[in-house]
Amino acid sequence: MKSCSQNTAKGKKVFIQTYGCQMNEYDTDKMFEVLRHENYFHTDSQEDADLIILNTCSIREKAEHKVYSELGRLRDLKTANPELKIGVGGCVAQQEGEAILRRDSNVDFVFGTDNLFELPRMLRKVHKGEKITKTQRYDRQKVRNFIPEYTYQKLQHSGIKAHLTITKGCNNYCSFCVVPVTRGLEVSREPDQIIAEAERLVSTGTREICLLGQNVNSYKANGVDFVELLQRLDKLDGLQRLRFTSPHPKDFHEKLADAIASLPSLCEQLHLPLQSGSDRVLRRMRRWYTMETYYQKVAMLRERLPNATLSTDLIVGFPGETDEEFEMTIEAVRKIRFDLIYSFKYSPRPGTRAANYPGHLSESVKSERLKILLEIQEKIVREKFQALVGTEQEVLIEGNHHRKANTAAGRTRGNHPVFIKNSTKKAGDLMTVLITKANQNSLEAVPSSAIYSPGI
Ligand code: SAH
Ligand code: SF4
Numbered sequence: 005m006k007s008c009s010q011n012t013a014k015g016k017k018v019f020i021q022t023y024g025c026q027m028n029e030y031d032t033d034k035m036f037e038v039l040r041h042e043n044y045f046h047t048d049s050q051e052d053a054d055l056i057i058l059n060t061c062s063i064r065e066k067a068e069h070k071v072y073s074e075l076g077r078l079r080d081l082k083t084a085n086p087e088l089k090i091g092v093g094g095c096v097a098q099q100e101g102e103a104i105l106r107r108d109s110n111v112d113f114v115f116g117t118d119n120l121f122e123l124p125r126m127l128r129k130v131h132k133g134e135k136i137t138k139t140q141r142y143d144r145q146k147v148r149n150f151i152p153e154y155t156y157q158k159l160q161h162s163g164i165k166a167h168l169t170i171t172k173g174c175n176n177y178c179s180f181c182v183v184p185v186t187r188g189l190e191v192s193r194e195p196d197q198i199i200a201e202a203e204r205l206v207s208t209g210t211r212e213i214c215l216l217g218q219n220v221n222s223y224k225a226n227g228v229d230f231v232e233l234l235q236r237l238d239k240l241d242g243l244q245r246l247r248f249t250s251p252h253p254k255d256f257h258e259k260l261a262d263a264i265a266s267l268p269s270l271c272e273q274l275h276l277p278l279q280s281g282s283d284r285v286l287r288r289m290r291r292w293y294t295m296e297t298y299y300q301k302v303a304m305l306r307e308r309l310p311n312a313t314l315s316t317d318l319i320v321g322f323p324g325e326t327d328e329e330f331e332m333t334i335e336a337v338r339k340i341r342f343d344l345i346y347s348f349k350y351s352p353r354p355g356t357r358a359a360n361y362p363g364h365l366s367e368s369v370k371s372e373r374l375k376i377l378l379e380i381q382e383k384i385v386r387e388k389f390q391a392l393v394g395t396e397q398e399v400l401i402e403g404n405h406h407r408k409a410n411t412a413a414g415r416t417r418g419n420h421p422v423f424i425k426n427s428t429k430k431a432g433d434l435m436t437v438l439i440t441k442a443n444q445n446s447l448e449a450v451p452s453s454a455i456y457s458p459g460i
């Protein structure tokens with residue numbers, strides 16, 4: 005296998021800036037793979053690049069603004085190097101299409117979320133001086149078959165942790181969410197292709213795989229459902245950890261809770277997006293579960309695994325959200341005591357139902373509610389982190405602390421970041437540690453064997 009640096013002399017250099025979720029990160033990896041076949045090599049420097057791609061996100065207005073301000077900054081680079089090509093892909097590209105070319109004349113091509121495998125063809129046209137927009141969707145079969153064309157050929161080391169997209173798109177049309185517009189309807193990949201991709205990842209050094217989908221637990225292809233897919237992946241030799249994100253609460257059932265409790269590689273961790281603690285708001289959000297059923301699902305997990313890590317997504321300031329409805333979110337957070345929450349101020353998105361709902365709240369109300377929520381959660385996290393001190397945890401080492409010598413960095417099965425002092429373990433190693441200290445966002449530990457060593 006030739007190394008990247010040997011090849012860079014001959015090839016061109018590509019810089020890809022990724023915004024948004026893990027799905028976009030996965031797509032960025034795929035773009036690198038596709039472009040490697042066109043003799044493009046990765047660079048970390050925009051100044052050095054022959055090609056810059058922005059892989060964009062439109063989940064909230066702020067995410068979209070970031071793209072346009074970045075394009076503004078790239079103008080100087082293009083002036084300094086007129087040969088530089090600039091492409092915009094991902095969710096903003098899917099939604100805005102050609103409008104991006106009209107808005108910024110420095111952009112050479114725009115491509116949607118189904119079109120990244122057409123990059124080579126687009127680039128050939130771009131190099132002939134054409135401006136290209138490609139945002140059409142493909143039918144289910146073609147999408148299913150498209151993805152593995154390149155993945156089998158990837159030879160490089162894949163990293164200790166890898167994402168693996170198993171479904172694309174979403175059929176749920178939650179009233180606030182732009183994803184069904186930007187990613188299209190849900191398509192599940194063939195199980196054999198997923199297994200083959202996982203095998204390839206493991207054979208190139210990956211020890212932990214996180215399965216991705218917008219509603220990952222509604223996976224179904226060729227008669228294989230999500231839990232059956234997990235069971236097949238769990239049998240892979242060399243795969244130490246398996247995770248998935250995001251499951252939808254309406255599709256979280258006993259069978260999946262049993263799988264988390266019983267499959268050895270499947271980690272004791274669940275991200276179960278709640279969005280709001282009020283039934284009325286949940287109905288307006290079109291989430292199709294109530295607080296009663298959500299509490300039941302949490303109980304389903306905790307009966308089997310009392311210490312499983314539970315995280316969630318919450319939106320504050322949804323149109324028409326009253327003080328009382330917001331209070332119910334606070335109450336849910338207090339009762340459930342999540343280990344981690346991702347909380348967002350509601351942001352109206354084009355093409356979504358809620359954008360036209362009455363009762364939009366002011367920025368100041370949304371900010372105030374977010375602040376209250378974060379303060380409450382901060383205290384819960386502090387207490388939950390503190391409760392881990394003195395426990396033993398299995399850690400998968402991901403590398404070294406970026407500053408401290410002899411300190412390894414990794415994560416527990418519950419996905420807590422841990423720094424281990426006096427450790428000589430390498431990335432990819434598993435070790436048992438004793439948690440010695442809780443910081444705000446991470447834990448400190450020593451190797452478990454060190455407990456018995458004098459002087460520590
Ligand atoms: N498929 C996942 C969510 C993907 S988007 C699920 O169903 O849970 C990630 C998170 O962004 C969502 O869970 C939601 O909390 C947040 N989000 C989505 N649209 C939003 C909007 N318009 N304004 C604010 N937050 C939003
Ligand atoms: Fe968006 Fe809802 Fe689909 Fe999640 S389930 S991606 S929030 S529409």
Ligand code: F3S
Nearest residue numbers: 024025061062063095
């Ligand atoms: Fe953003 Fe698209 Fe993901 S909108 S959150 S990058 S699916």
